[in-house]
Amino acid sequence: MNRVKVTISGKEYPLQTNESPEYIMGVARQLSKKIDTVVESSDNISTSAATTLVALSLLDELEKANANIDNIRTQIREYVDEAGKARADRDAALKQIKALEDEINVLKGDIELLRLSSKLDENQMQFGEEE
8 A cells, every 4th residue: 555645736635545656646636737727717716616626527527438438348249249240150151162162073073974974975886886
């Protein structure tokens, strides 16, 4: 557990965290900048009110980011399902190609047999005529 002292909008906060001190200090600087920007942009806003507005804004961003993540997860699941279906379709097509290749080879054999049979018939007719 790391102990870190951060300053947010001029006030120090001692923290205990599992995160690195550099990370926590960076996050605190970002938060402080956001709060200070809201305070500077309005004439009569307290640091407390600015903090509340920043918190609302950050929660809104978080909710939208989580919704986007959920959408991305859904899309990924759909893509994975589509890829699985495409893989199954490919496998079925490959089996069909193999079966057709086997059938072609059988037909080629049949054609060769017919050709040889026809040649044999021609030869028999030739020899039969010579006798």
